[in-house]
Amino acid sequence: MKFIPLLKFSLAAAVGALLALGSPAQAEGGGKTELLWLGQASFRIKSPGGKIIVIDPWLSGGPKTPAPYKTDLSALGKVDVLLVTHAHVDHIGDAPAIAKLNDIKLYGPADMVTPLITLGILPADHGHRFNKGGTVKPAPGIKVTAVRADHSSLLVWKNPATDKMESHPAGEAMGYIIEMENGFKIWHMGDTGLFSDMKFISEYYKPDLVLVPIGGNFTMGPEDAAYAARTLIKPKSMIPMHYNSNPLTPGTLAEFQTAMKGSSIKVVPMTEGQTVSF
Ligand SMILES: [Zn+2]
Numbered sequence: 001m002k003f004i005p006l007l008k009f010s011l012a013a014a015v016g017a018l019l020a021l022g023s024p025a026q027a028e029g030g031g032k033t034e035l036l037w038l039g040q041a042s043f044r045i046k047s048p049g050g051k052i053i054v055i056d057p058w059l060s061g062g063p064k065t066p067a068p069y070k071t072d073l074s075a076l077g078k079v080d081v082l083l084v085t086h087a088h089v090d091h092i093g094d095a096p097a098i099a100k101l102n103d104i105k106l107y108g109p110a111d112m113v114t115p116l117i118t119l120g121i122l123p124a125d126h127g128h129r130f131n132k133g134g135t136v137k138p139a140p141g142i143k144v145t146a147v148r149a150d151h152s153s154l155l156v157w158k159n160p161a162t163d164k165m166e167s168h169p170a171g172e173a174m175g176y177i178i179e180m181e182n183g184f185k186i187w188h189m190g191d192t193g194l195f196s197d198m199k200f201i202s203e204y205y206k207p208d209l210v211l212v213p214i215g216g217n218f219t220m221g222p223e224d225a226a227y228a229a230r231t232l233i234k235p236k237s238m239i240p241m242h243y244n245s246n247p248l249t250p251g252t253l254a255e256f257q258t259a260m261k262g263s264s265i266k267v268v269p270m271t272e273g274q275t276v277s278f
Contacts, residue, residue: 031182032277033209037270039064040090040245041190043211044076049181051139053081055188058093064245066273073101081138083178084108085190086153087170088218090245099126107138109146111171115155119168132174141181147201149175149192151219177205184208184278187235191219191242198232209278210235213242214256215249222251226259237266237278244272 031048045053068075099106110129116122151173175190187207213219
C-alpha cells in the first residue's frame, strides 16, 4: 500500500508549507488575502474574492518601487478599488492616473478629493469623497471605513498654465479599515503619530492585520510603533511600512523588531516587491 506513506508525506508537506507561510491569521469563511508591498505605504491587496485593491500608489516616483510597477501602471492588473490616505506625494503618487486608466473612483478624504477635481487633476466622476467615521462599499463584498490618523495633508501640484508649483489645503489625513469578503480586516494606518484612540479603533473594529508606519520624522518611529502595537492595538499580525524610502524616514526594521522582542504579536517583515498571504 504505497499510497499511505505518500499521503502522509503530502499532508506533512502541506502543513509544513502552511507553517512556513506563517499565516495563522486567515479569517473564518476561507479564502486568502494576498498583500504585495510596493514600497513606502503602497500595497496591492488581492481579496479572497479576487478583487484588486490598491492603496497609496507612489509608483513612478517611488525610489523603491519594484519592477515592473515603476514604469507600467497596467502591471497592477485591473484595479477594482483605489484608496488614498492623504495628499502628500508619497501617498497620492499615481492615484489619479490609475483612476483614469481603470475607469474607477479614487476614494479619499473629502477635502482632498475636492481640490483634485476643482484643479482638473481628477475628472469629477473619478472621485469619491468621504471622511473619518464613514464607511463605503467600493466593490461587492469589500467594506472600507475611514478612521483617524494623526497627520497632515497638503497637495503640491505644478500648474500647467503657469508652470509653477502650488500648494493647496487637502483635508485631513486618514487611516482605513479594509474588510474583505470573508471578514478579514486590515488596518492601513496611513501616516500617523501616536494617539490614544488607537486603542479604541482596535477594540471597536478588531483588525486582524495592521500596516504600521515605523520610519519616524513624518510618522511614528520604531519605538512609538512598538508601544502602539504592544499597549494600544495588540493585533495578531503587523507589517511595518513607511521606512527604507528616503533619509527623512530613518527608522529601521531592525529597530522595530528589537522593540517588539518578546511580544506575541507576529511581525511580518516584507521587502519591496514581496507578496504575503493571510
Ligand atoms: Zn504624509
